Amino acid sequence: MIHFHYHDVIIVGAGLAGTRAAVEVAPVADVAVISKVFPTRSHSTAAQGGAAAVLNNNLKRGVDTWLLHMFDTVKGSDYLADQNIVEYFAKEAPKAIIEMEHWGTPFSRMPDGRISQRDFGGHQRTRIAHAADRTGHALLHTLFEQSIRLGVKYYPEFFVMDLILDEEEGDYVVRGVVAYDIRTTELHIFQSKAVMLATGGGGRIYKITSNAHEYTGDGFGMIYRKGLPLQDMEFPQFHPTGLYPLGILITEGVRGEGGYLINSKGERFMERYAPDFKDLAPRDVVSRAIYTEIMEGRGVGPKKDHVLLKIDHIGKDAIMEKLPEIWKFAKTYTGVDCTKEPIPVMPTMHYMMGGIPTHHETGEVVADVGPDGEVSKVVKRLYAGGEAACESLHGANRLGANSMTDTIVFGRRVGKHMVEILDTIKIKDLPEDVGKEQEEKIKAILSRNSGEKVSKLREELQETMWENVSVFRTEEKLIKALDKIKELQERYKNVYVEDKSTTFNMELKEALELENMLNYAEALVASALFRKESRGAHSRVDYPNRDDEHFLKHTLAFKQEGKEPLIKQRNVVITRFPPQERRY
Numbered sequence: 092m093i094h095f096h097y098h099d100v101i102i103v104g105a106g107l108a109g110t111r112a113a114v115e116v117a118p119v120a121d122v123a124v125i126s127k128v129f130p131t132r133s134h135s136t137a138a139q140g141g142a143a144a145v146l147n148n149n150l151k152r153g154v155d156t157w158l159l160h161m162f163d164t165v166k167g168s169d170y171l172a173d174q175n176i177v178e179y180f181a182k183e184a185p186k187a188i189i190e191m192e193h194w195g196t197p198f199s200r201m202p203d204g205r206i207s208q209r210d211f212g213g214h215q216r217t218r219i220a221h222a223a224d225r226t227g228h229a230l231l232h233t234l235f236e237q238s239i240r241l242g243v244k245y246y247p248e249f250f251v252m253d254l255i256l257d258e259e260e261g262d263y264v265v266r267g268v269v270a271y272d273i274r275t276t277e278l279h280i281f282q283s284k285a286v287m288l289a290t291g292g293g294g295r296i297y298k299i300t301s302n303a304h305e306y307t308g309d310g311f312g313m314i315y316r317k318g319l320p321l322q323d324m325e326f327p328q329f330h331p332t333g334l335y336p337l338g339i340l341i342t343e344g345v346r347g348e349g350g351y352l353i354n355s356k357g358e359r360f361m362e363r364y365a366p367d368f369k370d371l372a373p374r375d376v377v378s379r380a381i382y383t384e385i386m387e388g389r390g391v392g393p394k395k396d397h398v399l400l401k402i403d404h405i406g407k408d409a410i411m412e413k414l415p416e417i418w419k420f421a422k423t424y425t426g427v428d429c430t431k432e433p434i435p436v437m438p439t440m441h442y443m444m445g446g447i448p449t450h451h452e453t454g455e456v457v458a459d460v461g462p463d464g465e466v467s468k469v470v471k472r473l474y475a476g477g478e479a480a481c482e483s484l485h486g487a488n489r490l491g492a493n494s495m496t497d498t499i500v501f502g503r504r505v506g507k508h509m510v511e512i513l514d515t516i517k518i519k520d521l522p523e524d525v526g527k528e529q530e531e532k533i534k535a536i537l538s539r540n541s542g543e544k545v546s547k548l549r550e551e552l553q554e555t556m557w558e559n560v561s562v563f564r565t566e567e568k569l570i571k572a573l574d575k576i577k578e579l580q581e582r583y584k585n586v587y588v589e590d591k592s593t594t595f596n597m598e599l600k601e602a603l604e605l606e607n608m609l610n611y612a613e614a615l616v617a618s619a620l621f622r623k624e625s626r627g628a629h630s631r632v633d634y635p636n637r638d639d640e641h642f643l644k645h646t647l648a649f650k651q652e653g654k655e656p657l658i659k660q661r662n663v664v665i666t667r668f669p670p671q672e673r674r675y
């Protein structure tokens with residue numbers, strides 16, 4: 092049985108970006124949020140260290156300005172961020188944080204009661220607002236409460252499979268989404284005037300990641316499978332300090348509070364790689380430094396495959412007040428008491444700088460660019476926000492603590508744009524056969540009794556990505572990865588599940604997630620192959636230098652059935668800061 096629903100606005104994703112947009116729209120329209128996990132279990136709740144904004148509450152490193160926040164972000168991005176977007180972000184960030192404070196976020200405080208701010212990598216001022224080391228949890232619960240107060244309708248544990256797209260006067264337009272209820276496996280069609288994809292990131296294509304199990308890039312998959320482009324996918328971010336060997340995140344806030352990295356000789360090695368910023372250099376720089384130490388034989392442990400993060404010198408009281416969760420993670424998963432000994436760490440896949448490209452004014456999803464590199468077509472009333480989107484704020488390397496602020500600044504902006512246009516839109520009937528394709532897909536997976544196992548294919552993908560497409564890349568390894576992905580895509584056609592139940596069938600859900608993963612992994616590797624230079628998080632051993640002449644451009648990857656992805660380039664917007672050599 093297929094169920095039908097109508098809401099003025101459908102938001103896919105109940106993390107910070109989705110709920111922030113919902114709170115903006117709810118006072119004037121009927122808005123529903125769909126989430127494959129319970130809303131407050133969205134990955135935003137795991138965010139630890141804090142959210143960047145110029146508040147000037149902590150002046151220990153000097154007075155802060157939006158222009159300086161903009162400069163740090165642009166430099167951090169290795170000049171690939173669109174500067175009009177960064178300027179808007181840096182100016183709006185303080186308002187967005189204060190708004191969260193007024194709605195009740197329990198931020199940590201300065202002695203005089205103002206919001207406490209700490210240091211983070213690549214930021215020249217002390218500008219990270221935080222709630223101890225559980226900032227995401229505090230922010231998400233605040234927004235969830237506000238959304239409930241405003242009557243936002245939630246569909247928890249519903250899995251969105253596809254967008255319903257149509258054409259109107261030569262433009263694409265969105266009419267809703269197709270989802271199924273994970274509790275019953277029944278199909279639900281959601282019709283709406285506008286849709287936002289706020290589906291978060293996709294770190295689960297890698298073997299070692301700080302990301303939640305839900306981070307399977309379903310939004311990326313939905314876009315790419317429709318022949319729409321993904322932007323700058325070659326830039327996944329490797330966070331330098333994942334807990335060894337699991338990859339659970341140890342927040343940059345540890346280094347922000349005075350922690351530093353050491354190698355097997357006890358050397359504070361970041362002094363050599365970033366003489367000014369040291370341990371608070373941006374993530375791409377620190378991750379490369381750690382791998383270089385390991386490759387040159389100065390890693391620790393029997394396999395010499397990780398380094399140590401020392402924090403005990405700031406004292407037990409400070410650790411317990413500012414980093415209580417980190418103390419617990421290290422103790423629970425490795426037995427290390429970080430008030431006494433250093434934490435074993437290694438880089439872990441953490442964040443997607445790239446994603447669904449959006450229009451700089453409206454936030455609508457970009458469908459194509461012309462030969463001049465400018466946007467030529469959008470999908471009307473389809474928006475993207477949060478980690479799923481590529482606005483492009485983070486360019487080739489995101490600064491820590493800019494993402495949570497990104498979700499609320501741009502979530503709010505998407506909400507505002509929706510409010511402006513909703514009254515002008517007329518609803519059209521959906522095609523007769525809507526939902527049939529998705530129903531057939533589920534049936535086919537459930538009815539196969541033999542073939543390829545989901546977990547096996549996923550494991551092979553994760554292994555391939557980790558071995559061939561991590562911090563340092565070469566053409567040879569990237570080609571190997573792309574060939575493997577093609578092989579896995581072929582084998583996926585024969586995927587089957589052992590669990591045939593229609594109640595909470597997690598294996599079925601994982602089979603659908605895997606289809607998305609195999610799709611955006613292809614876009615990621617093809618984009619990395621195309622970019623024959625090193626910039627930000629994309630380090631090509633065979634092309635070690637940045638090449639502004641050919642690659643100061645965004646990469647757009649389009650799926651082509653049975654062929655290599657089509658790659659196009661989109662212009663980068665440069666307003667205030669011409670590209671310079673990046674030194675820390």
Ligand SMILES: Cc1cc2nc3c(=O)[nH]c(=O)nc-3n(C[C@H](O)[C@H](O)[C@H](O)COP(=O)(O)OP(=O)(O)OC[C@H]3O[C@@H](n4cnc5c(N)ncnc54)[C@H](O)[C@@H]3O)c2cc1C
Pocket residue numbers: 103104105106107108109125126127128130133134135136137138139140141142143226227249250251252289290291292301302303305309310340342441442476477478479491492493494495496498
């Ligand atoms: C461990 C960790 C710590 C971090 N710490 C920080 C930090 O200190 N500071 C910072 O700035 N950033 C941090 N980040 C990054 C930041 O938290 C995220 O980028 C941001 O919170 C993402 O928010 P979002 O709203 O885009 O997505 P999310 O919060 O991840 O939400 C995604 C939503 O999409 C839904 N969804 C996905 N696919 C589907 C589907 N097919 N059908 C239905 N629903 C779907 C999910 O159910 C979920 O509700 C951290 C990230 C991690 C992993």
